[in-house]
Amino acid sequence: MPLNPLGLICAIPNEIQHFGSAFVKNSERLIAGFSFYSGKLDGVETVLVEAGMGKVNAAVVTTLLMEHFKCRAILFSGVAGGLDPRLGVGDVIVGNKLIQHDYGMTVDGRLMTYQPGHLPIHMPTEQLGYDVDLNLIDKIMSELKEFHLPEISAEAAGGQKRQPVITAGTILTGDQFIGCTMARDKLYNDLSGLAVEMEGAAIAQVAERYKVPFLIIRSLSDLAGEESTMDFVKFLEETAGGAALVLRRIINIV
Incomplete structure (x- = not known):
């Protein structure tokens, strides 16, 4: 009996384009204004879709x-x-963990991040974020141990070409583009996030409801701070390919 397909989401065209000819499209279906492309990615049945940016779209x-x-x-x-x-x-x-950093309760002018669907005053919970299956993460990181991404240009690397690092960790999600060093440092210190984006934890919340695995892979286009807007535009094309290459490497594990 054939397996059901994988669902593969990207937010913007610059992210999708890096799959190139590795994704062979068989059909297209338009639903609610989104184009869903059924086909095979490196031989694996996959439905590919561009979601647009933000948690609701995701x-x-x-x-x-x-x-x-x-x-x-x-x-x-x-x-x-x-x-x-x-x-x-x-x-x-x-x-390996996805957290919605912009959901919670404001007290004394400060946001206390909390689990979506809960508040300390209603349906309290000890859970914060959505954990990816540990065995899956272990298999993925083992597969990636000997995998090397192309070097990053000297301009993007801040001086000299360098070999990108692949690591597992917490990713934060919110409907905000972080262009502030103070906000960046607070997110890192308060929630131990390695990266911040606008879709991942919303995908995780829905996937958990449907009881299916989920996996979010992100390459860093910028270091969220005052220069992030310029860096995002400048390095988007070069960096988006890293996540796509990693995903293609581990697609048979999921």
């Missing part, structure tokens, strides 16, 4: 992938802003 597309295509797992490939000062542009994060 949640809608994930739901449609489950309801109309019965996907057995949901994957995301794209770029993010870096939070961990030890990481650089071009490094790739495999999310």
Whole structure:
């Protein structure tokens, strides 16, 4: 009996284009204004869709992938802003936990991040974020141990070409583009996020409801701070390919 397809989401065309001829399209279906492309990615049955940016778009597309295509797992490939000062542009994060950093309760002018669907005053919970299956992460990181991404240009690397790092860690999600060093440092210190983006944890929330695995892979296009807007535009094309290459390497594991 054939396996159900994987669902593969990207937010913007710059992220999708890096799959190139590796994705062989068989058919296209338009649902709610989104184009879903059924085909094979490196021989694996896959439904590919461009969601647009933000948590709502990501949640809608994930739901449609489950309801109309019965996907057995949901994957995301794209770029993010870096939070961990030890990481650089071009490094790739495999999310082992996804947290919505902009959901919670404001107290004394400060947002207390909390689990979506809960508040301390109603349905309290100890859970924060959505964890990826640990065995899956272990298999992926083992597969990637001997895998090397192309060097990042000297301009993107801040001086000299460098080999991008691939690591697993927490990815934060919110409907905000972080262009502020103070906000970046707060997110890193408060939630231990390695990267910040606008879709991943919404995908995770829906996938958890449907009880299917999910995996978010992000390459750093910028280091979320005052220069991030310019760096995002400048390095988007070069860096988005890193996440796509990592995803293609591990697609048979999911």
